[in-house]
Amino acid sequence: MEVPAINLKAIVLVHWLLTVWGCMAWLSHSYVWGNFSVLAVGVWAIAQRDSVDAVLMFLIGMTLTILTDIIHFGIYYPIHESLGASDTFRFSAGMAILSLILKPLSCFFVYQMYRERGGDYNINFGEWASLGFWRLC
Numbered sequence: 067m068e069v070p071a072i073n074l075k076a077i078v079l080v081h082w083l084l085t086v087w088g089c090m091a092w093l094s095h096s097y098v099w100g101n102f103s104v105l106a107v108g109v110w111a112i113a114q115r116d117s118v119d120a121v122l123m124f125l126i127g128m129t130l131t132i133l134t135d136i137i138h139f140g141i142y143y144p145i146h147e148s149l150g151a152s153d154t155f156r157f158s159a160g161m162a163i164l165s166l167i168l169k170p171l172s173c174f175f176v177y178q179m180y181r182e183r184g185g186d187y188n189i190n191f192g193e194w195a196s197l198g199f200w201r202l203c
Contacts (some may be wrong), residue, residue, distance in 0.1 A: 072175040074121075078108040081165060081172065088162030091155045097138045097162075104131050111179075121180045128173050135166045 085101045104127035111120035143159070 074108065074112050074176070074179060077172045077175060078105055078112065080168065081105060081108075084161050084165035084168070088158055088165055091152070091158035092144070093138055093142055093158075093162060097135070097142075100134050101131055101165075104128060116183065118180065118183045118185045121176060121183055122185060125173060125176045125180055128169055128176060132166065132169050132173075135162070135169070139163070139166070 081101070082105050085098070085105065089098045089101075104124065107120065107124045107127050111117065111124045114120050139162070144155075
């Protein structure tokens with residue numbers, strides 16, 4: 067089964083829009099800086115079509131923002147219903163959660179782009195791993 071080609075511009079645009087809407091009412095500055103920094107790396111990956119490093123950094127950043135988004139939601143989501151009763155809050159929370167739900171799918175498509183640009187399948191830790199670090203401990 068062939069994986070459909072999704073444009074990197076579409077991924078960055080959708081996550082940018084969802085991040086803008088998600089930070090309207092309740093999330094902290096660290097959420098905003100983290101997500102927009104990763105999206106800036108995505109713009110770099112769009113601008114340099116041949117760069118494997120740009121796509122890899124965008125993929126790693128998207129993966130890390132999945133974890134940080136979960137932490138932000140756990141810390142900043144209001145416990146009492148009276149704090150989250152406004153329509154603006156519900157819309158903002160819904161868009162931030164939708165962005166989080168779409169991120170694993172986006173990571174899958176960005177990984178496909180990484181492979182198309184010539185990225186390796188395996189991770190190489192270099193000489194340090196080949197020396198047998200575990201035997202030294």
